[in-house]
Amino acid sequence: MPSIHARMHTAEHMLFRSMINYKPELEIIKVETDEEETKFFVYGKLDWDTMLNAEELVNKIISEERDVKIKEIPIEEARKDDSIRGRFDLIKEKNVRLVEVDGFDKCLCSGEHVKNTKEIGKVLVTGFNSLGKKSEIRFKLDAFSELYGLAGIARKLTTVMGVETGNLVPAITILRSNYESSKKQLRELQNKLEIKPEVKSINGITYYHYEFDNYEKQQLNAQANKLLKENSVVVFTNKTERVRQILIYSNSRISAIDLLKRVTKKGGGNEKSAMGVVENDEIKRILHEKSN
Numbered sequence: 001m002p003s004i005h006a007r008m009h010t011a012e013h014m015l016f017r018s019m020i021n022y023k024p025e026l027e028i029i030k031v032e033t034d035e036e037e038t039k040f041f042v043y044g045k046l047d048w049d050t051m052l053n054a055e056e057l058v059n060k061i062i063s064e065e066r067d068v069k070i071k072e073i074p075i076e077e078a079r080k081d082d083s084i085r086g087r088f089d090l091i092k093e094k095n096v097r098l099v100e101v102d103g104f105d106k107c108l109c110s111g112e113h114v115k116n117t118k119e120i121g122k123v124l125v126t127g128f129n130s131l132g133k134k135s136e137i138r139f140k141l142d143a144f145s146e147l148y149g150l151a152g153i154a155r156k157l158t159t160v161m162g163v164e165t166g167n168l169v170p171a172i173t174i175l176r177s178n179y180e181s182s183k184k185q186l187r188e189l190q191n192k193l194e195i196k197p198e199v200k201s202i203n204g205i206t207y208y209h210y211e212f213d214n215y216e217k218q219q220l221n222a223q224a225n226k227l228l229k230e231n232s233v234v235v236f237t238n239k240t241e242r243v244r245q246i247l248i249y250s251n252s253r254i255s256a257i258d259l260l261k262r263v264t265k266k267g268g269g270n271e272k273s274a275m276g277v278v279e280n281d282e283i284k285r286i287l288h289e290k291s292n
């Protein structure tokens, strides 16, 4: 039996060949081979459709039980063959080791490979991330329980979404786009609302306090800028789904971060502005204390 490493490594040659079959511009940056899951990084943008096509192709070739042939050839001969993949710029030897998956892929490599593709098993692409100009791809071999797990999620989603499996992706795409536009409309409405903050004057400093419900930080900064005159402190609380945020802005001798620290240890900032998280209305108590 070939080692798991040889199976993984040969699968990696073949999966990459399948990917460049659809996206010839892809280039390998590095590979992290692991017995459980192999990760590789490539230059070039990818998407699920390409990866699923590549997965289908690699599994088709594997099932055709193709021989993996290894031979030594002169580097000059290798250079003349455009179908051979390899880091020609790094090779100094006169002869190179050519690994060929019969009629599918030719690659210069000194690693360990299987003798026939039937020894590999089934390839499952377990994930990919787009990292700007690069992409990260992960795959496993014979990961049937994971495959059933993923299929289970898709089947549960058909009930959640009330559509057939084939319509899941378009249905969720529409849902996401509707959510984004509703959020945008909500933000526009919120920005039009005029707020009436609580105002208190303590030792020559004007304190403004207002409680918001589910605003974004950018919006709160804009609201604070409207209020923040000389010798003033603005204290906002903002109820989000999980926590109550507290934002303090100061244009006075009062330090925003010092004031925040009196309320909560969770947060940070500087003299002029600070942001943290509180579990309850402690800021009201603090303000109340200061005014007495």
Ligand SMILES: [Zn+2]
Binding pocket: 009, 010, 013, 099, 109, 110, 111, 112, 113
């Ligand atoms: Zn190899």
